[in-house]
Amino acid sequence: MYKWTMFGVFCLAGLLSIYLILFTLPSKEEAEQEAAFEVPVRDIDAGAAETLLSQQNCIGCHGGNLEGGMGPALDKIGSTLTKEQIYRTIMNGGNGMPGFEGKISEDEVINISLYLAEKK
Ligand code: HEC
Structure with missing residues (x-):
């Protein structure tokens, strides 16, 4: 019984890390894009x-x-x-x-x- 409980905990932990990897990476990219944003240099009117x-x-x-x-x-x-x-x-x-x-x-x-x- 204990073995199966531990197995379940590990599965959940695994799923949680996959979820975190999938859903936190894009927002990190967005933050980098935001930081990399540059106002283009043009002739000023x-x-x-x-x-x-x-x-x-x-x-x-x-x-x-x-x-x-x-x-x-x-x-x-x-x-x-x-x-x-x-x-x-x-x-x-x-x-x-x-x-x-x-x-x-x-x-x-x-x-x-x-x-x-x-x-x-
Ligand atoms: C209703 C009043 C109001 C109008 C209209 C307004 N501003 Fe502002 N503006 C403020 C206030 C108040 C702050 C300070 C905001 C803060 O402390 O974060 C500010 C901050 C700024 C800043 C940053 C200044 C700093 O020292 O951090 C800039 C740049 C700016 N305004 C440009 C503009 C431009 C350009 C326009 C017109 C397209 C405009 N504002 C219209 C009230 C106004």
């Missing part, structure tokens, strides 16, 4: 970035000259955040910052991220 900053009311929270307001100053944001961190903040938002994913195009978010990353 400063005019379009500035238009967007006012149209989307970024300046309403971050100040007319990006000097800060209800949201943090962005006039030297390139010295503290990478273009990827800026991109993710604009896409996802959080802590009072609205997310803009789906509201403005990815190209626009890339342009504005590159534009802001230049501010040092």
Whole structure:
């Protein structure tokens, strides 16, 4: 009887490890993909970035000259955040910052991220 109980325990342990291997590996890959994500370097369209900053009311929270307001100053944001961190903040938002994913195009978010990353 004891032998069969132990056999059952081992089988369960085996199944559990297979389950863990199958279902944790993909999420690890996803995390690596996320970390490897890079905002492509392009020519910056400063005019379009500035238009967007006012149209989307970024300046309403971050100040007319990006000097800060209800949201943090962005006039030297390139010295503290990478273009990827800026991109993710604009896409996802959080802590009072609205997310803009789906509201403005990815190209626009890339342009504005590159534009802001230049501010040092
Ligand atoms: C409703 C007000 C509001 C609007 C509109 C807004 N933001 Fe923000 N933003 C915030 C707040 C608040 C934070 C701080 C979030 C935090 O501390 O995590 C923030 C953070 C950020 C950051 C990171 C700053 C840092 O020092 O970590 C960036 C970059 C940024 N916003 C860009 C933008 C852009 C670009 C737009 C327009 C497309 C925009 N924001 C619109 C309120 C706003």
